[in-house]
Amino acid sequence: MAVEVRKQERPALWRDATVLKWVAQLAFLAFLIAVVVIVGRVVASNLSNRGINFGWQWLSDPPGFSIREGIDTTPDSGARALLVGIVNMLRVTVAGIIFATIIGTVIGIARLSNNWIVNKIGTAYIETIRNIPLLVQIFFWQALMLSLKTFGEEDVGSYFTHSSVKGIALPGIFPSDGFWQWMVFVVIGLVAARYVFRWRSRLMEETGNESYALTSAIGTVLVFAALGWFLHPLFGWMSAIWGALEGLARGIPAPLYSWAIALAIVAGAAWWIRGFFEARKTPAGYGKFTDDDIFRVAFAALSGLVIAGFVIWLSSRVVQVPSGGSLEGDVTIAELIRLGAGNFWNFFENKFHGSAGSPFAFELPSIELRGAGFAQYGSESIVITVPFFAVFVGVTVYTAAFIAEVVRAGILAVPRGQTEAASAIGLKRSQYLRLIILPQAFRIILPPMGNQYLNLAKNTSLGTAVAYAEVVAVGFTLSNQTGQSLPIVLTWMVFYLTVSLSISAVVNYYNRKLALVER
Template identity: 30%
Template sequence: MSTKSVSAPVPGARRRLSWNDPGVRAVAYQVLAVAAVGLVIWFLVSNTLHNLAARNIATGFGFLWREAGFAIGETLIDYGPANSYGRAIVVGLVNTLRVALIALVLSTLLGILIGIARLSRNWLINRLASVYVEVMRNVPLLIQLFFWYAVITENMPAPRLALHPLPGVFISNRGLKLPALQGDALDWMLWGLALAIVAIVGLHRWGARRQDATGKVFPLGRAALGLVVCLPALGWLASGASLTLDMPVLKGFNFQGGMTLTPEFAALLAGLTIYTSAFIAEVVRSGIQAVNHGQTEAASSLGLRRGLVLRLVVLPQALRVIIPPMTSQYLNLTKNSSLAVAIGYPDIVSVVNTTLNQTGQAIEGILIIMAAYLTVSLSISIFMNWYNKRIALVER
């Protein structure tokens, strides 16, 4: 019985192009797909430019250097109507980053607490946490923003009848008034705080290496508290400059002095924090439950208290499960901050809307918003992916 031998392809032999070859078809389909997408983009761009030219609408980003002519009610950097549209958009972006960063921190802390509470053995705490998660996750964020804004503006008293729970603290329908530090020494104190944060990060890494080598736990919490208090104080002393506490005072129909958290900012911060914390709580709960129960039993057999078991054994392992979905929640929070326009907070969307209404540069304005959110989202993703790689188990 004879068998036919199949000859192997000769190395270096020239490959014949044939439509029956799957590789050839794959390349051809990809070229056609790219060409089709390019054709659609060319058609849209050329058609848009033709329509703009027919209506005598200027294109380009030259409007960014023209005078804005409108005020922004809440700013962290110097701005006035005489500044440019570009400056106004930067103010809006700073306002967006301000509320997003604060909400990220608060929602993370609250979400961790609620997530741990959902695993509590106490029936009441467990049920309350479950109700919180189910209610907040299933009510749209926009409705929550309207609710908190109505609570602050309609149910809070007028400035003359403002709540006064602490010295220098006033709560009214104009927002929350707080004392503010003023003076040239403030910059030195901020540099001292930044140096303290860097020192805490360095101590954390050194303490981890020391614990791995000797088994001794470094008291990072007390050291961090000392650095946060002492270094800004040293900066104030070294500057030799004045530092005063500006207390808010009721004058006429409103308060003067101090710092203000406006109702719009407070409502947006409350809505983003409460809404996102419900999702983060579920991420934390699932991450903790993903850790093998044998780890908890082994730690308890060593005599560790439940709090130490959770902090030193369970959470470090759960982080590897928590971080990826947590990144998605951070991205959602940042993008959800664009709903600020619904309650009048001057974020980048609100400022760009005012700009394009005055200039007619709608396409450029939308592109600016898209580029801003894309940059912020990619920055968060890069940082979270970097952190996820740092805590990931290294396979041998």
């Protein structure tokens, strides 16, 4: 008996789920682009009617104000002023993340301590800090610093440390002539320490004996650093290499830089697509891809091409550069990129000169008279200003309280049998926390801790309230000077988006590295 197999007919286009999904997504994308274009035209029309010019000329114009602290207190352009604010913001963010993680981890462990006093201190810290608004805490730390004594002409001299209403002065350790050559030894030591750490860790796994992997790795770095202190002039020959790279960078035609960046973007999109396919590969080959998978690949390819085209277009734009530098007048952005590449290698060429000087210079803080007899901290002092102190301590202490709860929750999520097994084999509390509990808890802790890092980075904008010269405060001043509020707000948005995505990328990278490998 013959069996008739009916061939499945493809439904009509208006009933095909795949076609409808693609049409809906493309329609939404077109609608979104149309909304952006319409809103942009309306905003441009309103600005024109009010006589407000929308432009980016303020980036190269002198800002007309000085900045209290930062890498440049008298910036010569709006872009330089924003860079000072960005660096000040990143100073608080990076230092705050490090210290908030340490403090939060300690407080989180203290919350689980069997010692009643330690437990209650941790609880009081968390419940108090979390329930007081961050801005109020920043004002508190500012008021605390402003309650310190002032100093005058009678206090002129050198000190080991000094605190006053103007800040906290600490001894300064500055890079000296041989610093960069010494850093070569340190980098070599870090690479060697990585292999030493792996070797000692593998030894402990094989024998079961304590191998002091971390101590050995730190010791390796210190040995190379000590050798570099005396032998760093040996790397003076690298100056010729940096000089050759500088000449090569300046000799490359400017348009090639824009094409190289565009190709790198396209290569990045291709690399992501390749990783996307590899993640879905099985021993039997590739499975069937869903409509969403196809859309992701197509979107990645299209985005790479569009961004690459935008880079090529942007690099050909002409901007006006103030006189006084190696480039002036009307130049393309590609030429500025080439200048930056040459200056980058020139920086290292000037640092590697075979000097036998010490890698560091040590200076004590001092109080000196300036101008019309005003007492100020000396330029060689490291001064923690009142605004920096208030913002840094405020966001660090505040974020640490939330990190502490994240750490406590992560430790409690580890099965209790792990703790009991560790105690049964004679491990001390510090040992099983370090070797068993925290490594397992870290896999749970990392994602929510990344959210706290993002909150810390964005909370630094509250520094405006205490006159800390971070990117928002500098942007407000630029807006008042130039009237270009919209471009400055757009700059803020792009900057904070970049910072947030960068932190998320780092956290997600380590989160993937810690993920359990399933069979």
